[in-house]
Amino acid sequence: MELKVQILGSSSAIPLSGRNPTAQFVTIASRHFLVDCGEGTQIQLRRNRIGFSRIEHILISHLHGDHFYGLVPLLSTLHLLDRQKEVHIYGPPELEKGIYDLLALSHAKLRYPLVFHPLNMKEPDLVYEDKGIKVHSFPLKHSLPCCGFFFQEKPKPRKFIKEALAKYSIPNAEIRQIKQGADWEDENGNIVPNHELTTDAPASLSYAFCTDTKPIKQLRKLLPDAPDLLYHEATFSEDLKDRAKQTKHSTAKQAAEIAQLVEAKHLIIGHFSVRYDEFDELLQEAKAVFPKTHIAVEKTTFKLQSSEKLLIELGS
């Protein structure tokens, strides 16, 4: 299994040519989540060759325009493309009426079902669960109610060593329990310990998405676990700490400190102010605190195959 984060946009509020507002396409255990949907996200999906049929769940962190102005245009296009399958939207409660108001203004009646899931903007909450994964929301601290999201693979069973089947004459029906960790008692009463029958389960990977927010020192308590991969906003560099505080954003250094505090394995920083033409200063500032920091450049894909192994593919 693989956890994949595709950066569709990582600029802050003012879009520039080649720098789009926040949107990410997250794939975890083969489930897909579009996280935030700034203006132009549908074009960014096309540029990243992400088929619209893979849009199933859309999470909106908060209602600043640069995080959701592309939502209704995308929903309209899905309608024009004759979408039939339902779309699930998770967002601040007021968003639901806003979507229908704007659709009504533009004379669009969607031909597919839209299922709206209001987020709890005050407490951590389970927003999605199936047999393989869980997604929690948790409150961030911004100038308006804002949620982060925590994507988590569920613990997986241990891997059964096929050769043990014949060696110890284990019936097929027993394998499930052994994969859960049980030892095996053969017909002579000999106990074969589990570690001779199985190898460790593949890692259950996790990803936390945090934008827009001031640094939250208690963030670890809001997360169900330490994230393998953390995306944290870093709108400013440390010399603009006051500006960050005033606008309830974070500096690159603060983002790195948060990565340490929550015991993340890898950090991606993004949501850079338009004042930065290049991001090396922000990257170095964060790396001084948290060496495994990376930049959320558009068209970059981050692939996590185990806690330790992060692959970075730069798009063309």
Added chain:
Amino acid sequence: MELKVQILGSSSAIPLSGRNPTAQFVTIASRHFLVDCGEGTQIQLRRNRIGFSRIEHILISHLHGDHFYGLVPLLSTLHLLDRQKEVHIYGPPELEKGIYDLLALSHAKLRYPLVFHPLNMKEPDLVYEDKGIKVHSFPLKHSLPCCGFFFQEKPKPRKFIKEALAKYSIPNAEIRQIKQGADWEDENGNIVPNHELTTDAPASLSYAFCTDTKPIKQLRKLLPDAPDLLYHEATFSEDLKDRAKQTKHSTAKQAAEIAQLVEAKHLIIGHFSVRYDEFDELLQEAKAVFPKTHIAVEKTTFKLQSSEKLLIELGS
């Protein structure tokens, strides 16, 4: 003086990479009008190096999303850029509430004045006038109320021949009347006819914008004059005439026929369906009827310096 039409987007409803929804930047007698504002128009303005301070008047033809989903994002960015000067918006009456609803949802209170001018969707109407130009709206025929726009320079005074001043001892105070067409009677009672004192006034140029609409055979009656330049939608080619009729759009051939009927000097066609990868078929179809037809390719600027002289600059 010059009439200039910059194509920011000319695709129909479904945006594709490199093909943006409708938006044009029209400059006439040094006044600027943004005409329609599909998703991503603010990025297109930047790509075309059109400074946001030149955004003064925004005309919205109708409320299909591909013609206005970029409006509130643009208004928000103007706010973030500390805009002070007012912005005038001309659109279907329901748009005003829609703008404020979406701004409220995104917690944005504009710091500059927004002046909304509801369009008359049923009758031709004067929507803007100053000493140099007039802009009329007129009803088109689409699946929902839709307006076209007619931009027109006012008649200009004739040009005074400077040499006549000394030759006929004309006092400065008389020049204004002579430029309006008056003859001159010198102190001996001799009449100097106006054509010896002046040359023809520079042409008063005009531009008609027509999208989305089925062909309107009576269109000439809705326009105050024959347009020098006509933009007419041509969503389909003639072999999809039935589809055009059903969706209340036009074919390239029909657009050309309308250009003939309204006695336009030049025609630009656009708003092409996503089914067309290239537009030569549409261009040839229109040219067979109306030879002076051009394609509204993005980043193209059409400059009209006289009725006859159309310059086309292709953007890079």
